[in-house]
Amino acid sequence: MTEDNFNEGFNDSDCVNVRTKRTRTGGPRSKTGCITCRLRRVKCDETKPLCMRCLRARRECEGYPSIFASAKPWEVVKLFSTGAMIKPSANPRIASNKHAIHSFHFFEKESTKKLAEVWGRELWLKAIPRAAMYSPAMWHAAIAVGSAHEAHWQKNLGAGVHQSKIEWTFGQYNRAIRALTHPDENGNPPSLDIMISASIMFMAFEMLRHEHGKAVSHVKSGISMFQEYRRQIRAGNSGEQEKALIPMSSLEQSLRPATFCNFVSLEEARTELGYYWHSLMDKLHTEFTPRFRAIAEYSESLSRECDVYKHDVTVWLDKFKKLVEGYYSQLVPLSSCQRGDIARLETYALLILQTVETIWCTDESVWDKHLNRFDRILELCRIAASSDQFGDPQCDMKKTDAYCGFQLGNGIVAATFHTIWKARAARIRQKAIQLLRAYPRREAMWDAPMVVTIGEQIDEIERGSENLYDAALRDAPADDIPIWKRVRSIGIKFGATSRVAELTYSIPKSPVGDTLVEVRRRICWNMD
Incomplete structure (x- = not known):
């Protein structure tokens, strides 16, 4: 299912109608409410990340005004890989629709916090969201994880998830995989740090689906790639080490089977x-x-x-x-x-x-x-x-x-x-x-x-x-x-x-x- 197909299930015709001048009903309109309640001109309860009023009404909550409107561009950094150095691709969110933006917003605000508790704050709160701004593979992977996490959360609260959204989520997952198998707009293959990071993202996606075998398979793929990276480092074939978009040290920490002499937390x-x-x-x-x-x-x-x-x-x-x-x-x-x-x-x-x-x-x-x-x-x-x-x-x-x-x-x-x-x-x-x-x-x-x-x-x-x-x-x-x-x-x-x-x-x-x-x-x- 393409993004255009998905948009057909989320058209804005109702939104156009509510913008016409009419007698307003309902409670006072909040300037800080969710997008859906603001368009409907009803009072939002402002529950985050999704308002309960929308969920109880079985409506698609569009979330809250995106942070992207005021966000400053990320600084451009060079990517480090065992192959050729590549330049970041154009920001993938420029051509994305509002549903992709919403899912990434959920990923950035909710999913990364939970993942950071398990696999490290530096990687999930900083490096991976930044990488998604440059890498199409990471962008679509983040959207897939955010959308799946939101659907998981909605189902736990008793709200239904439309089949078209489920198909769209898998479409984003597949687009992330395809992006790893094709060169970018400059003709360069994905860098190693992106490949390893994507394997961790795919693991998170499969964990949400309780597909334990597939999740572990993705982890093993990441470990294999990292072991190859370490072999090339020892052989002196890695080239000049420049600043990676996603630090290899953070990736190694996330992929290594974590054991501790004693627990401090x-x-x-x-x-x-x-x-x-x-x-x-x-x-x-x-x-x-x-x-x-x-x-x-x-x-x-x-x-x-x-x-x-x-x-x-x-x-x-x-x-x-x-x-x-x-x-x-x-x-x-x-x-x-x-x-x-x-x-x-x-x-x-x-x-x-x-x-x-x-x-x-x-x-x-x-x-x-x-x-x-x-x-x-x-x-x-x-x-x-x-x-x-x-x-x-x-x-x-x-x-x-x-x-x-x-x-x-x-x-x-x-x-x-x-x-x-x-x-x-x-x-x-x-x-x-x-x-x-x-x-x-x-x-x-x-x-x-x-x-x-x-x-x-x-x-x-x-x-x-x-x-x-x-x-x-x-x-x-x-x-x-x-x-x-x-x-x-x-x-x-x-x-x-x-x-x-x-x-x-x-x-x-x-x-x-x-x-x-x-x-x-x-x-x-x-x-x-």
Whole structure:
């Protein structure tokens, strides 16, 4: 889809009509409101980056007056690459439409802040926005990330995203990739710093889509290019080192698997754990699959890799414990936002350990040995969920991990779902369901009411006629549910337009043998 096609879905005919002289209705017009509310001549609530009035009305919020109108041109600097030195291309935003400008504005004001928390302030707050002013590849990549991040944020707040915008976002992503495969207007290929930076941008884009394998693939591409750069430096073939548009030192820091002797901040702890988490997610989708685990020559190697993950995350937990103890020893109490961040990080560290410790087990009874850990995960999820509630001036709900998209996993709902499924002790399962009922959150594809409905179905299939509430009252142990009645796998197919889904549960056919049968259920849920 081209930008012209996209504009057809966002024509300004309505805007022309509202400019004609007519009796004004609504509240007083604000000079500092969003563009959409100003054109509609209604009072804007001035929520940033997008006003809630537009979102509630299902309108496309055009954001706030662009900073570009008063921005000074960036200074021209030379690019450093291992090949020929090139001059910056003409400013790519000159020919861009208002939607591209808006998405870049969102990227510059919102996305870069969240990315800077994970991969370094100098790179994301300064170098990459500056590079986007000169490089078409970086410009379109920034627009794609900004548009995807905004769509992710809108969906988490319950607002719909028009299909044309989704297609347009992917169009920007593809244009960024194409720009890297063609010479610029001066006939020069993209410089190495732009190539490496683009790989990091593509990683951020795929993280928003929860495509862990693709995100890690882009990181590996950037690392390979940087290793080639280092080889040329050692061989003395890099030419005269001039000032790079994006400093190589910043890129190296972002691409290097971050490990620290000791943590001095939550950002350092998040960076290291994030590397372990996304690396493991990639392994689960590529190498840690049943097909590879069944091959003896791979099995031993993969088992050793799991041992490495277990060791690294155990060390991470020790360092994290010292960091948290240091925070609590300070005179200034932690904000609820900080407590929530601490709880989320520990949650995903425990999930990594649980994953690598059980990945080789086909016996469902192995989960019965993890009940204490399940209890701890639920307590951490409760702390994280309560910290996301409105009211704490230091904790903006939109800026927490659950609403960021670049951070670990999917907030607390995915972790709670795993607990509901695998913790067969009635008290723990009931506690997890009650937690999601108390905090009916939406985190990416995870709706808390949906997970509650699935959890109740799982318990009905496994437990039979006894009600979960009654079983929890008598503290029914996990082994009350026979191994052959336990759900082995769950498939979910979402409806196209409403909150409906079809679930496929795989369970053993009988107490003996390995034959599985499928149980299909259709569910509907509400999200208030």
